[in-house]
Amino acid sequence: xxxxxxHSIPSTTSGSIDNYARTGTARSSxxxxxxxxxxxxxxxxxxxxxxxxxxxxxxxxxxxPAILLSDPVNIRxxxxxxxxxxxxxxxxxxxxxxxxxGRAILFEYAGSEHLASGLETVTEVRPxxxxxxxxxxxxxxxxxxxxxxxxxxxxxxxxxxxxxxxxLAIDRHIDHFSACTLEEAGIRLVPGQRMLxxxxxxxxxxxxxxxxxxxxxxxxxxxRLQKALEPGLTEIALWSILERTNVExxxxxxxxxxxxxxxxxxPWYQEATDRMVRPGDLVAIDTxxxxxxxxxxxxxxxxxxPSGRPSGExxxxxxxxxxxxxxxxxxxxxxxxxxxxxxTAYELPEAFRARSISMTWHGVGLYGQxxxxxxxxxxxxxxxxxxxxxxxxxxxxxxxxxxxGIEGVKLEQQxxxxxxxxxxxxxxxxxxxxxxxxx
Numbered sequence: 258x259x260x261x262x263x264h265s266i267p268s269t270t271s272g273s274i275d276n277y278a279r280t281g282t283a284r285s286s287x288x289x290x291x292x293x294x295x296x297x298x299x300x301x302x303x304x305x306x307x308x309x310x311x312x313x314x315x316x317x318x319x320x321x322p323a324i325l326l327s328d329p330v331n332i333r334x335x336x337x338x339x340x341x342x343x344x345x346x347x348x349x350x351x352x353x354x355x356x357x358x359g360r361a362i363l364f365e366y367a368g369s370e371h372l373a374s375g376l377e378t379v380t381e382v383r384p385x386x387x388x389x390x391x392x393x394x395x396x397x398x399x400x401x402x403x404x405x406x407x408x409x410x411x412x413x414x415x416x417x418x419x420x421x422x423x424x425l426a427i428d429r430h431i432d433h434f435s436a437c438t439l440e441e442a443g444i445r446l447v448p449g450q451r452m453l454x455x456x457x458x459x460x461x462x463x464x465x466x467x468x469x470x471x472x473x474x475x476x477x478x479x480x481r482l483q484k485a486l487e488p489g490l491t492e493i494a495l496w497s498i499l500e501r502t503n504v505e506x507x508x509x510x511x512x513x514x515x516x517x518x519x520x521x522x523x524p525w526y527q528e529a530t531d532r533m534v535r536p537g538d539l540v541a542i543d544t545x546x547x548x549x550x551x552x553x554x555x556x557x558x559x560x561x562x563p564s565g566r567p568s569g570e571x572x573x574x575x576x577x578x579x580x581x582x583x584x585x586x587x588x589x590x591x592x593x594x595x596x597x598x599x600x601t602a603y604e605l606p607e608a609f610r611a612r613s614i615s616m617t618w619h620g621v622g623l624y625g626q627x628x629x630x631x632x633x634x635x636x637x638x639x640x641x642x643x644x645x646x647x648x649x650x651x652x653x654x655x656x657x658x659x660x661x662g663i664e665g666v667k668l669e670q671q672x673x674x675x676x677x678x679x680x681x682x683x684x685x686x687x688x689x690x691x692x693x694x695x696x
Contacts, residue, residue, distance in 0.1 A: 322421030392434030454627035471548025478502035508548035557669030
């Protein structure tokens with residue numbers, strides 16, 4: 258089967274609009290009993306080794322002896338250690354020293370050092386100190402930054418032992434005053450976010466299997482939500498179906514609460530409220546679900562709330578969004594430049610351009626990642642160039658609404674870039690009621 262045949266777009270005049278390209282990867286999803294800290298259907302040792310090697314290769318290419326990570330997602334990527342992920346996003350304790358060669362050293366929250374036990378990516382775990390007081394002088398409450406200075410001294414000592422000079426990359430979660438303290442300890446800091454983005458952009462087969470498990474959970478949640486949809490339910494009640502399903506099926510947390518209904522679907526980027534859904538409303542959702550193994554399932558769908566039939570305008574919005582999505586999916590291929598994709602992206606009619614969203618494609622992994630590829634008309638102001646490569650996982654987004662209109666339609670698919678094109682990872686059907694003939 259050729260790529261064109263495999264990814265052909267079905268006729269919208271048929272009685273039922275199902276997914277196109279129901280591919281093997283998506284249909285080979287795994288069970289929920291597999292743990293990213295143990296053995297099972299996914300080789301977790303291979304997963305951790307691949308991710309660490311990707312980051313270390315970026316360090317060696319830039320001749321940087323080590324990187325210091327503070328973002329818990331980055332720590333997890335490099336080491337496999339998961340520890341209170343949402344809490345860690347806003348705390349100032351956990352860091353990981355990752356050398357260009359060898360295993361990582363963790364500075365871990367006291368009492369949770371055992372979480373790294375048995376992991377071949379970690380050579381040592383040390384107690385972490387809070388960096389909350391970094392830069393603060395001694396006060397009457399006894400708090401100052403002396404412990405932070407001791408931590409910075411430890412990092413400097415570790416760096417000296419690894420040789421290569423006192424050059425250290427840091428991620429974006431190292432705060433300004435902690436960075437100043439590291440510099441006072443004799444370390445020269447350089448930004449590390451670009452190398453992290455490059456490392457994380459190409460996925461291994463094990464990562465794809467983990468991501469597919471998360472997408473399976475997200476699609477189960479979408480099915481439950483669509484089945485439960487009826488007038489009188491609040492947006493929050495509908496969103497709770499996703500949250501509950503994610504937790505029940507071994508997922509972790511939600512990055513957003515992007516669910517809106519009726520006129521709240523226009524403009525986009527409105528999170529769930531206690532608004533009650535009315536008959537005939539559109540309900541739009543973006544899952545942003547961090548599921549099993551910490552991988553992001555980022556799928557968008559728009560549903561029609563019964564009873565009755567969709568209006569001609571609702572179907573018109575949906576059809577444009579569907580066409581925009583599928584046109585832009587067909588631009589995903591290895592070797593395509595971000596500029597080329599942007600310049601050949603679907604061109605919405607003038608009436609919808611004011612409310613369009615500039616981000617048309619974006620990377621996805623343990624969270625929404627690099628690259629961000631903008632749609633037609635946005636490259637000059639917001640675009641950066643690059644090249645699509647096999648192994649990237651991308652989300653393709655579509656949103657259609659008129660500035661003077663009432664509602665909007667949001668659709669999104671998640672794909673794997675292959676050697677010859679792309680493979681769909683998300684399989685949830687589109688709404689054939691909204692894709693049907695106008696009334």
